[in-house]
Amino acid sequence: MLDFAIFAVTFVIILVGAVLYLYPCSRRASGIPGPNPADETDGNLQDIVNKGSLHEFLVGLHQEFGPVASFWFGGRPVVSLGSVETLRQHINPNRTTDSFETMLKSLLGYQSGMGGGAIETMMRKRMYESAIDTSLKKNFPLILKLVEEVVAKWESFPEGQHTPLCAHMLGLAMKTVTQLVLGLRFHDDAKVLGFRKNHDAIWSEIGKGFLDGSLEKSSSRKSQYETALSDMEAQLLSVVQEMRTQQESGTFIDSLLQSNLTERQIMEDSMVFTLAGCVITANLCIWAVHFLSTSELVQEKLYQELDQVLGSDPITLEKIPQLRYCQQVLSETVRTAKLTPLAARLQEVEGKVDQHVIPKETLVIYAMGVILQDANTWKAPYRFDPDRFEEEAAQKSFSLLGFSGKQACPELRFAYTVASILLAALVPRLRLRRLEGQVMEVKSALVATPKDDAWVRVVRRS
Template sequence: MLDFAIFAVTFVIILVGAVLYLYPSSRRASGIPGLNPTDEKDGNLQDIVNKGSFHEFLVSLHQEFGSVASFWFGGRPVVSLGSVEQLRQHINPNRTTDSFETMLKSLLGYQSGVGAGANESVMRKKQYESAINNALKNNFPLMLKVAEELVGKWTSFPEAQHIPLCAHLLGLSLKTVTRLALGERFQDDAQIISFRKNHDAIWSEIGKGYMDGSMEKSSSRKGRYEKALSEMESMLLSVAKERKAQSRQTAFVDALLQSSLLEQQIMEDCMVFSLAGCVITANCERMCIWALHFLSTSEEVQDKLYQELEEVLGSDPISLDKIPRLRYCQQVLNETVRTAKLTPVAARLQEVEGKVDQHVIPKEVCSRLENGFEIPPKERVNNGRNRTYVAIFQTLVIYALGVVLQDSNTWSCPYRFDPDRFEDETARKSFCLLGFSGNQTCPELRFAYTVATVLLSSLVRRLKLHQPEGQVAEVRSELVSTPKEEAWVTVSSRK
């Protein structure tokens, strides 16, 4: 089974950009069919822009070239896999490193954990997962409280009032994520707003300014970035000192404080977790938004979910131990992830040579030569005036999950929201293979599922969701409508 990190779509371009920043370019896609670069410098970047999104670009790419295809980022070839069978074949047994974490730390200038051996990487990964799982357990009452507050607010609205899902659920996600990561300091809205402001300032420059060099050309932008980074680091060090003095064991940072890590290492790991925390926030927010949107379009699904909640929970509030018994709720969330393509793309650096169908995906590729020809890896050319050095780097492989999740060969009526499809064992196995469920699910996604389950259990037992008249939506074939910019619902009392 493939083991890869699930990234929110907002991180995909950053990941690819970071790869390009840290590794040189290449000139051949190992014979894999695909697009030729439309621009010598930018590769197929303009083609991606013209399609409107990276996902739509990959849909078009795989429609034209099949389930294994290639394209160009700058001078570097990238391999994209677009079907369950091809992902199943992709061989990558060395699963000890987190390429995204390594790249993010490199961009921030941090050193802790970078270049660590396999045993240390495995230990850090286990520690990281244990920290998230413990924080989930310890903060479950908080999740329930925040969800109940939101439902109580909605209950007070008139039935005809349109409720903006994005605006309301962003607050729910931010409150739970910051408290889970850093503790009680973030029960204050002012602290959350300050955190979000600095977080966004740092991330926007990592995502763009570092990649295109534009930040270095603007002293004001660089000043804002450095100020935000300094304030975030100071806040994290302050939180670590407070938590250590209090000896609490409820937040992610507490688990790090119990380890043998140095203060600087703890700060750096908290910074990476805080920045990557927008993956968690985005997953929580978007999963909840889409789940409520889809439920508002189907009274039948709402009623079926309500019956399960009544049978399993009765009049009791939801508890962590009862979540595994809510099988239909899990199906609703699985189908939400699949239909809405919450994570349309993931990426991984090829760590060993692999083969998909008849195509070999090399572990390493060499840089492009200035004189237009390519030489094997680990060789160096000096031809007099045109001195060229060949750098060795790992191949970037894109998992086109959004393409796979809409593949009619894997999913019957792929555009229809149908939680009942996950009663089928084949559908569940395919979903597990993609990393969205089962033992391979990343801790961040498990957290998003937990928050969404708590919200649905609180809301569906008290309220019915309805689509407001005139909702601006894009109607796709087979019964799916997708909200534009903001999704709206109206509610009515269930009892």
């Protein structure tokens, strides 16, 4: 059930490898402290696998070697930064590319637009972000409708019934993103389920089949993966071609059709938004509802804000910025759950952090999961406390990390909007209760997800 949403441990390692493969990398040792390679060929790969995830490996790495540390991916050095201060110092003039998009596209074999100049790359990035914003504005009533369906369903449950949180939030995210990208042709649940089936096949192999070579050893698995990817690409291309002959529909694809991108480029951007948008939106909603269920005080404070700002009126796009406490709840959700524990940048020119020189063409990892729970930056870092974002210092640190403001990736900004709509509809009508004895373990990968499905109890407000 969660195969689509959950990134396997090896997925992040694959993404790192994809960037290292895509770009020529310096083979000079950086002189930055870190472990020796455990193996001449694989570097510290086995150490990462032994820890269970790259995030857990980085936690131990920075505990032992400090906020600037290095390790080896194969025969190449990788630098990891594990504090707000080191990120603030990092010199990275390459502001035109998105690390997630670059790695995901290289993994899927998409090269169009990745070798262009800085101006071309920046223009394509702006078109991508504008298309997301435009489709969100034009389809806001549709999102309200989809959220209302979920909340009404929960409201109809008998008192105390256990609600499968992950399954419902994943369904909401999948319906929202596919309809915003592909249009109302995906209002049929059967079509959405068919689309998701292809997602499952793609992500399951991205998570395990590429790193260990098992995909190449199984002709049936490889055929299933290639068929799913081909089917999804064909479906996206078909929609692109169909929309060229129709009136403006307000979808993501329709917005991109107003640009000078080729049909292939539009299909690739649609694939990236569909994959990333679904995963990030689903997991932000899952964790936000879960954390609310653990704190009646936070629920009540959010309820009061929603009543004051919205009253009995439905939420609007213009009202969302006024919900400051709701924003704090979502920001604290991202921080506490370590929703995005990793990011990466290629060092375009030689840089320096503290006394350490980072050679040109070195992959630099931002150990977000380490930084988001650094006691030097956050008071009581393991506590869910939205009030911490009332302080300007916390807001600035969060923005620097790329989780708020203009630095946030467009998929995360989209997820914040959907999650705000969900909480605005849910909290005034239902009280959320955590199931006693349930532990939500984090599965740390590129996007943090629950290890197993999560459950909540809903109680109607009197």
